[in-house]
Amino acid sequence: MSVIALHTHKKTLNTLSTGCSAVVSGFQGDQCLCSRLQELGLIEGSTICLAYRLSFGGPLAVKVKGATLAIRSEDAACVLVQ
Amino acid sequence: MSETLLFVGNPNSGKTTLFNYFTGSRYKTVNYPGATVDFALAEWKTPTQSHWVLDTPGIVSIVPQSEDEEITRRALENIVPFVPNATQKMPALLIGVVDAMQLSRHLVLIRQLQQCGYAMVLAVTMTDVAHKHGRKIDFLTLSELLNMPVIPIEGRTGKGIDKLKQACCIRLAQKGSLPQPCPSHIEASTLKEQFEWAEKMVGLVSSNGYEKISGFDIDAWLLHPVFGPVGFMVTMGLFFTCIFAVASPAMAGIDSGFTWGIASLSAFLPAVWWADLLTKGILTGVGSVFVFVPQIALLFFLLGVMEGSGYLARGAMLADRPLSAIGLNGRSFVPLLSGCACAIPAMMAARTLPGKKEKLLTLFMIPLMTCSARLPVYGLLLSLLIGFHHPVQIAIGMTGIYVSSIILASSVTAIVGRMLRVAPAPGFQIELPRWHWPVLRHVLTHTVTQTFSFIKKAGPVIVCVGVLLWVLSTFPSPTHSFLHTFGHVLSPLLSPMGLDWRVGVALILAFAAREVFVSAIALMFASESTHLASLVNTLHHAVLEGTTQPLFTPASIIGLIVFFMISMQCASTLAIAKKEMGGWKLPLAMTVSYIVGAYIAAVGVVQAVQFWMG
Numbered sequence: 029m030s031v032i033a034l035h036t037h038k039k040t041l042n043t044l045s046t047g048c049s050a051v052v053s054g055f056q057g058d059q060c061l062c063s064r065l066q067e068l069g070l071i072e073g074s075t076i077c078l079a080y081r082l083s084f085g086g087p088l089a090v091k092v093k094g095a096t097l098a099i100r101s102e103d104a105a106c107v108l109v110q
Numbered sequence: 111m112s113e114t115l116l117f118v119g120n121p122n123s124g125k126t127t128l129f130n131y132f133t134g135s136r137y138k139t140v141n142y143p144g145a146t147v148d149f150a151l152a153e154w155k156t157p158t159q160s161h162w163v164l165d166t167p168g169i170v171s172i173v174p175q176s177e178d179e180e181i182t183r184r185a186l187e188n189i190v191p192f193v194p195n196a197t198q199k200m201p202a203l204l205i206g207v208v209d210a211m212q213l214s215r216h217l218v219l220i221r222q223l224q225q226c227g228y229a230m231v232l233a234v235t236m237t238d239v240a241h242k243h244g245r246k247i248d249f250l251t252l253s254e255l256l257n258m259p260v261i262p263i264e265g266r267t268g269k270g271i272d273k274l275k276q277a278c279c280i281r282l283a284q285k286g287s288l289p290q291p292c293p294s295h296i297e298a299s300t301l302k303e304q305f306e307w308a309e310k311m312v313g314l315v316s317s318n319g320y321e322k323i324s325g326f327d328i329d330a331w332l333l334h335p336v337f338g339p340v341g342f343m344v345t346m347g348l349f350f351t352c353i354f355a356v357a358s359p360a361m362a363g364i365d366s367g368f369t370w371g372i373a374s375l376s377a378f379l380p381a382v383w384w385a386d387l388l389t390k391g392i393l394t395g396v397g398s399v400f401v402f403v404p405q406i407a408l409l410f411f412l413l414g415v416m417e418g419s420g421y422l423a424r425g426a427m428l429a430d431r432p433l434s435a436i437g438l439n440g441r442s443f444v445p446l447l448s449g450c451a452c453a454i455p456a457m458m459a460a461r462t463l464p465g466k467k468e469k470l471l472t473l474f475m476i477p478l479m480t481c482s483a484r485l486p487v488y489g490l491l492l493s494l495l496i497g498f499h500h501p502v503q504i505a506i507g508m509t510g511i512y513v514s515s516i517i518l519a520s521s522v523t524a525i526v527g528r529m530l531r532v533a534p535a536p537g538f539q540i541e542l543p544r545w546h547w548p549v550l551r552h553v554l555t556h557t558v559t560q561t562f563s564f565i566k567k568a569g570p571v572i573v574c575v576g577v578l579l580w581v582l583s584t585f586p587s588p589t590h591s592f593l594h595t596f597g598h599v600l601s602p603l604l605s606p607m608g609l610d611w612r613v614g615v616a617l618i619l620a621f622a623a624r625e626v627f628v629s630a631i632a633l634m635f636a637s638e639s640t641h642l643a644s645l646v647n648t649l650h651h652a653v654l655e656g657t658t659q660p661l662f663t664p665a666s667i668i669g670l671i672v673f674f675m676i677s678m679q680c681a682s683t684l685a686i687a688k689k690e691m692g693g694w695k696l697p698l699a700m701t702v703s704y705i706v707g708a709y710i711a712a713v714g715v716v717q718a719v720q721f722w723m724g
């Protein structure tokens with residue numbers, strides 16, 4: 029019960045709406061995927077902006093450190109934001 | 111003694127562009143992260159020595175996650191397998207390549223490599239873009255901070271290459287200590303430190319922060335939730351429709367040229383056997399296929415424009431959702447699209463896929479894409495089906511074939527995906543590069559080289575097949591030739607497809623190269639003139655041997671199209687599939703099932719259409 033409550037409190041990248049900025053605060057889920065996302069520049073503490081989002085649950089694009097990265101929605105759920 | 115220099119850097123940072131200037135090579139540069147999937151080697155001669163220079167696939171970090179990245183990692187650790195007569199195991203010097211607009215991300219890799227102890231020279235590319243955006247970089251300070259030479263480069267003009275060469279010479283003369291083995295894992299905390307360090311460096315040397323979004327943001331439309339996918343489909347539709355519609359005037363020109371040439375030649379030549387062989391056996395065959403060269407050139411040109419602009423990465427993003435439904439990944443989009451030109455580079459491009467399952471499935475799907483060798487075949491068959499004088503209808507028919515192949519290939523992939531017992535890999539992520547105007551010079555050179563390489567590959571095969579057919583059909587006597595005897599063995603297989611042995615021979619010969627089907631048909635039904643229109647006319651009046659029924663009915667033509675859509679007839683594709691799949695079992699199973707499947711599907715379609723049409 030408490031675990032579920034904890035999870036619902038966490039805000040993830042895929043829940044941001046288009047045009048919103050946020051700061052990366054942590055990661056959850058698949059280790060391999062998380063480290064690739066970090067290597068691409070989604071480092072804890074960096075400011076990101078959700079720039080574009082496709083319909084039907086398609087990938088979203090975030091601006092981070094001057095680059096635009098397209099990420100699958102499901103994968104973006106690994107990125108915790110504030 | 112020769113030493114080895116290695117270009118390393120993040121994907122799409124401009125390594126291949128630099129490598130081309132540096133060594134005078136002409137490798138393909140594409141505005142897509144993951145364009146280079148194999149190493150490239152070239153010699154660099156200084157006044158006193160000669161060195162080896164290696165271009166490598168882009169890497170995001172020194173820990174590789176896909177096969178192309180692994181190639182770079184292997185080169186970093188041991189260059190012996192990559193260069194001939196290597197005297198040292200380690201590269202003598204790395205040329206780090208970073209994008210001036212992405213310093214805070216790209217310097218991280220440079221930091222990682224420097225920490226391993228590699229001797230390095232840093233090349234900062236895209237300085238022209240940085241200049242346009244008003245971003246100033248203090249290269250001297252950067253060089254002091256990093257403790258390595260830093261050379262700004264303007265990749266559109268090659269300005270700065272000489273300085274880079276000088277810096278390399280000086281650095282090679284200094285002897286440093288040997289690098290340590292790279293770590294196989296980087297802790298998140300270390301990575302964070304490296305990013306913070308890079309951020310600090312950029313703050314110290316650069317005038318302003320990141321690229322400001324200014325002016326018209328085309329991505330807001332192209333990646334729009336609604337207009338994005340619609341625009342994508344329109345782009346792809348136009349792409350395929352263009353290939354036939356725009357090329358048809360040029361095709362008609364070549365057609366008339368060949369016809370006139372052959373006619374004047376035969377009028378001039380004496381009536382001897384070799385003149386007959388030359389005009390009927392060789393030139394007719396070559397002409398019938400080369401009529402379709404403008405289509406092929408246009409295909410390469412349009413692909414080049416897409417590659418140069420930066421749309422490919424957007425396409426990958428837009429295609430991720432539908433592709434993931436059949437077990438693939440957005441990254442499969444580029445291999446599949448280049449499969450529309452040729453399966454061989456396409457299969458190599460599949461190396462950028464991080465997961466084994468996605469990679470295998472992409473490899474299975476590529477042979478079903480409409481490659482350029484199929485264009486002449488479809489061109490002929492559609493002209494027969496619709497009529498030669500309706501280029502627009504033929505163009506629509508061509509798009510229909512492309513769409514049907516995509517639907518068919520997706521279904522096959524979905525089925526194979528169920529059968530493959532390999533776990534899917536996590537995730538799809540891709541960097542969307544800045545938009546660039548495609549460099550027309552690059553696109554044109556590339557189009558010309560690709561087109562000539564098609565001609566060079568197809569030409570000799572067509573000539574050989576032409577000679578072979580002429581010999582087989584002339585001896586021992588034209589009415590009881592070897593070809594007759596051989597062809598009649600095929601008859602039972604072909605009657606279910608509504609065809610006779612003459613088309614069967616052309617189908618068999620198409621295993622040498624698909625486009626040979628067209629030249630073989632032209633020779634088998636040897637029309638008086640070689641004009642495509644009159645060839646189509648002759649074929650219209652051809653009858654099934656021994657009957658008065660027409661040979662090329664809608665049913666049999668559609669059956670042939672279906673056969674070519676599925677059948678895998680290309681030996682080079684099989685060879686590259688063996689290399690990329692790592693063994694013979696899967697590629698052979700794939701080839702056999704595609705050939706058998708093609709036959710069964712063709713027979714099924716022919717019978718169904720015949721039944722339906724009464």
Ligand SMILES: Nc1nc2c(ncn2[C@@H]2O[C@H](COP(=O)(O)OP(=O)(O)OP(=O)(O)O)[C@@H](O)[C@H]2O)c(=O)[nH]1
Nearest residue numbers: 121122123124125126127140144145146168236265
């Ligand atoms: N304006 C500008 N464009 C550049 C410059 N350098 C490279 N480009 C373009 O950037 C794109 C990528 O260049 P490549 O040389 O293919 O990049 P790469 O590092 O080899 O990329 P990968 O092989 O994918 O790792 C191409 O479209 C080039 O034309 C530059 O200095 N200025």
Ligand SMILES: [Mg+2]
Nearest residue numbers: 125126145146
């Ligand atoms: Mg490259």
